[in-house]
Amino acid sequence: MTLNILNSEVHSLFDQFTDLIQGQTQQRSWEQHITIPTQVGEGSILRTPIRPGMEIVVTDLTYAQDMKLRIQEACPLFELSYCLSGDIYCEWDGKESHTRHWTGNVLFFEDELVYEEKKADVRHQMLEIRLSPQGLFHYAADPSEKHRMETWLKRHKGHINPYPNTPEIHRCVSDMMNCSYDGALKRLYMESKAMELIALFGEVEGHEMEGHSRFLTRDDLLKLDQARELVLRYFEQPLSLQELSRRVGLNEFKLKKGFRERFDMTVFELVRKQRMEKALYYMEVQRMNIGEAAVAVGYSNVSNFTTAFRKIYGYNPSEYLRRFSH
Secondary structure: OEEEEEEOOOOHHHHHHHHHHOOEEEEEOOEEEEEOOOOOEEEEEEEEEEEOOEEEEEEEEEEOOOEEEEEEEOOOEEEEEEEEEOOEEEEEOOEEEEEOOOEEEEEEEOOEEEEEEEOOOOEEEEEEEEEOHHHHHOOOOOHHHHHHHHHHHHHHEOOEEEEOOOHHHHHHHHHHHOOOOOHHHHHHHHHHHHHHHHHHHHHHHHHHHHHOOOOOOHHHHHHHHHHHHHHHHOOOOOOOHHHHHHHHOOOHHHHHHHHHHHHOOOHHHHHHHHHHHHHHHHHHOOOOOHHHHHHHOOOOOHHHHHHHHHHHHOOOHHHHHHHHOO
């Protein structure tokens, strides 16, 4: 299925999407609940409008066929998103992005034609905080914070960039996805958590900007972002540093030093982190026990797996699941 959408303001995308697929909409207090027809797939979209120029969208959809969208982003849109599960490909202005589970992205588009494809028979769980620039500036406490936010917009304009999936960000997203409040209290809770996520993003953004030394050019930074995408894509069968270096066009020294400087971890540490996130997916979504998940991501010793998991998430697997899962 292919849909063409003209996104003229922050709130229009999901209205048009619902109309084009002939979905059903129910208004529940502050929340809009959208269900899709069975011939399109199954699942729902929950939209919480916070104010003009800001909304929070929680999507849980499985499509019966590949969903292809051509979106003309005709308004300034800043978005923080987090994909808990899914398979999403985007292409725009000669650039591309491939998003899978446990990935956070930031984007700022003003006038872009974006092609987006979501695979069929894959559960797509997504959290999106969608803001106009003025909606973002609403949270600036003073001129210096507004200037910092303007720097975010400038840096990410015309890009979909991943941001680090810290344990704090993961917990904040989990809180929003599992919110049990209703009505106005839910709206207030979701906004407060959105503010928290924006603040956590600002923290890692500031750390990245402060950490870049002069030996990395803007072109180098883009190549390092491409390297990270390749590591995320092939973490189950990792590329060698030599192959990764060849694919992105950076020498191995700059790749290793620059990768650590930009992402605060080595390539190996990111591979290990992705394996832990895959294990978490197995435990949370596929309901594997800890031993099964450990073996599935390549650990024959559950104790070693537990130690590695605790380094990433700050808790043992069993404790983490008790605290943050359904």
